Amino acid sequence: MLKGKQTWIFESKPVILASAAVGGPFEAQGALAEDFDILNDDIWLGQDSFEKAEKKLLEQACDKVIEKSGLSKEDVEFFISGDLLNQIISSTFAARTLGKPFLGIYGACSSSMEGLALAALMVNSKAANYMIAGASSHNAAAEKQYRYPTEYGGQKPPTAQWTVTGAGTALLGQNGEGPRVTSATIGKIVDTGITDPFNMGVAMAPAAVDTILAHFKELSIEPSYYDLIVTGDLGEIGHSITSELLQKDGLNMPADIFNDCGLLIYKKDQQVFAGASGCASSATVTYGHLLNRMRRGELKKLLVIATGALLSPLSYQQKESIPCIAHAVSIEM
């Protein structure tokens, strides 16, 4: 049901029957290593290209989520997924392996929550009984496409971010035990005219602010409604800007319940500059760490705002600014 202009309330409260997070070696050294279902010790995953490695990550996450749900592969009806590579090849090729009706989406790093919101909408409207929402990113594949070759010796500024190598999936169903998706706020494009792709947190912050404000306004609730509110991959600078801007707009976000997936995933001594980024930042932290905390009873109400910088290497070279978006999904136990 539409509430306001951009928020959906899911009356049937689709259940996340199972979720899976897959990571690479750098994530294995990170702060949330225990919450990953599979940690690969090689960024190539035994494949001959980074792109194939990313596809493999998503395949692993799909297999794992089906296994964890106790369902059989035949039960799953749809697969919705997005990633960062051109023509979303990781999602498409993983969907080829899965062999299920597939919806490919692109929302850059916000694809994770865009997928979850749409999957919840489908399950809520009974368009699907069981479906998987997924997202993936691969550090080296993203660097190769968006920036420079991985071994190129370019100095990165402190505002740069580190793309997470990983994939996250959630299997949604009509009923059952588990965290439930209760509402979602779809964001609009916000462009602040920032052109520096090494400064994405700052570029995306106003998009996050726009969606967060809309979410609370349209649902007429306060941030204290949630036990935890996380943004996807704003990083240190973007996250603090978001807090400040929200404050300025009259929404007081308590610092102890407001965090960022990109700041949670790695340890302080890992050189990730301003923080983590990529579809897998919000996907693995949400579908791994945060949902595990919900299942343990540590969190009852969670709001995830996945942010995306919708630039392409071409648009950047043509001096276009970076259009940004954010989608919020509310998950409650």
Place this chain on the structure above:
Amino acid sequence: MAKKKEQTKTQQQYQEYAKTKEPKRPVFKNCVWAFLIGGLICTLGQGIMWFFMTYFNFTEETASSPTVAVLIIIATLLTSIGVYDHIAQYAGAGTVVPITGFANTMTSAAIEHRSEGYVLGVGGNMFKLSGSVIVFGVFSAFIVATIKIILMKLGVI
């Protein structure tokens, strides 16, 4: 950079606000590191040059070619084993400016695109980063040479 006048006031205000929040590049520290590592590479180069002049039959002029070759081989090896980019994060311009930086751009692009095959991948992308260096290097050399010829014909030099 996008032209400032094309942007709305809100955009400009946000960018100015964001600038105050962004950590600045540590320019002084970067310069010191660049000076030290860049200097170290040049000292190494000088050492190699002396080596060729002392132990082989090279003059100061002819020794530069094998010296450059040795530095390129070292940079290529360091790139291949995944060390060069880590040094470069600290050294910055110190590893970009010397010939080793050029070797790194070619090697890294070649390694990166090996997965697309030798012709379309390695061959087609090897000069992805260094191509513009060659284009503008050759072009400026052409301009400088033209000016020199004109000046010589005029009898100025």
